[in-house]
Amino acid sequence: MEYFSSDFILGILGGGQLGKMLLYETRKWDIGTKVMDASDEAPCKIACNEFVKGSLLDFKAVYDFGKNVDVLTIEIENVNLDALEKLEEEGKKVYPPTKALRIIQNKAKQKLFYVDNGIPTAEFHRFAYKSEIADSINNGGLEFPFIWKAAQFGYDGQGVKVVRKLEDLEGLPSGECIAEEMVNFKNELAVIVARNVSGEVKTYPVVEMEFHPEANQVEYVICPARIDDKVALKAREIALKVSEKIQHVGLLAVEMFQTHDDKILVNEVAPRPHNSGHYSIEASYTNQFEQHLRAILDLPLGNTDNKVAGIMVNLVGAEGHTGKVVYENIGEIMRMEGVTPHIYGKKQTRPFRKMGHVTIVNKNIAEARTIAQQVKEKIKVISN
Structure with missing residues (x-):
């Protein structure tokens, strides 16, 4: 199938920031896109070829949307799986496959899947x-x-x-x-695995994640993770095993705990581009969004290596602020070397809502982490 500058249409279920960043890549390659989301203010709306308003959990809305695209993918896993399954039965290409999504969408089924397949978990x-x-x-x-x-x-x-x-x-x-x-862990880690339709598989480097203690959201993603090479190899091997057993197509972000005795336990997975891979936009040879496209269109997978160390800082709404968003001191962080802000286009902020992220690249991971801390302390996401 010819994808570039053609009549081909990629359907994307979900119009949030992940879809918006995926659209950067479809526009780069002149691939036609159609997006469905329940919100008129979805970030994807400004960048796709066609936008459809509809509930991702409504059978008819998802089914009707999927009938009119060539390949269907997701940017959030909470979608109507019965509709996707019917589309697959009728010959529509749906990636990741519904069979994988049924395991992942329900955390209880996901945990039982790990046990049944000998994958270490809490x-x-x-x-x-x-x-x-x-x-x-x-x-x-x-x-x-x-x-x-x-x-x-x-x-x-x-x-x-x-x-x-x-x-x-x-x-x-x-x-x-x-x-x-509750796992007494040393580090929270993640590995993104890319798998294309033909079965080619690659992993990104292990990243280290630092979480906000109250919101349970990632505050920093550090790549490469500051861990022993043997632990990193073990994490990548376990992520590959999860990928092989679940047989996804596209990206699979595998979140893990590193215990104090260096065991690796799988926490949960996400079958799509992921917050833990945002650093790749500036730091990797092939960013995670381009890689997802390559995978679901059965193109050769790109180089997953880092060009330089990268750190991602999440920009979330400040506590006590709800309303029209203001990014305080954004000009000041842009004076810092290697700092790139990404604003998602959500007009209204609320406490802990993901509003954007900032990437920091540097040859020295310690220096990058220092700058990331300065960015976190400087920029504020508030309301006016």
């Missing part, structure tokens, strides 16, 4: 209803503290909570969930 309990957790605690089956996770629709720190006492469960959704052992 101990967990699965519950059909939140009310069953108290019974398990009272009967000695579960002990505090643990991590509560909603089985479905968690995103960007939502649907996850540390539970230290029964009262911490109050106000949480009542449906299917898991209670996961």
Whole structure:
């Protein structure tokens, strides 16, 4: 199939910042695009060839959208899988495949998948209803503290909570969930695996992630991770095993814990471009968004090596600010060497909402981390 400057149309379910950055690459190659999102203010709207307003969880909306594109992909995994499955049955190319998405979309199924396939992960309990957790605690089956996770629709720190006492469960959704052992870890790591339709596979370098303690969102992504080479090799091998077993097409971001005795435990995965790969836009030979396109269009995969060390700083809405967004001191950070801001185009800010990111590149990873800290302290995402 001819993709470039042709009648080919790539369909993208989801119009957020990941889709917007994917569209940078489709525009670079003159590939036609059609995007669906529920919001009239979706960041993708300004950059695609055609925008359709519709719910990603509505069967008819997703099915009708998918019928009118040549290849269908996602920028968020919370989509109607029954519609995607019907499209596949009718011969539509859907990447990642619905079979992989059914495993990933539900965190309980995802954890059971790791156990069934010998992939190391934290101990967990699965519950059909939140009310069953108290019974398990009272009967000695579960002990505090643990991590509560909603089985479905968690995103960007939502649907996850540390539970230290029964009262911490109050106000949480009542449906299917898991209670996961708290891991005493040394580092949180991630590896992005790219797999194209023909089965060619490549991994990006291991990255190190530093999280905000309250919002459970990534604050910094550091590449390469400041870990021993043997640990990095083990992390990449485990990520490749997950990729092989799940048989995704596109990108698979595998988030992991490195324990104090250097074991690697898989936390969860995302079947799409990912926050942990944003550094690649400036720091890699092939950024993650171009790589996703290469994979789903069955083109040769690009070089995943870094040209230079890279760090990503997330820009999230400041606490106490809701309303029309203002980026305070953005001009000052642009005076710093190797600093590039990316603004997602969301007009309204609220506490901890992802509004953009900043990449810092430098030959010296320690110097890059110092500059990243200065960026974090300088720029503020507030409302006017």
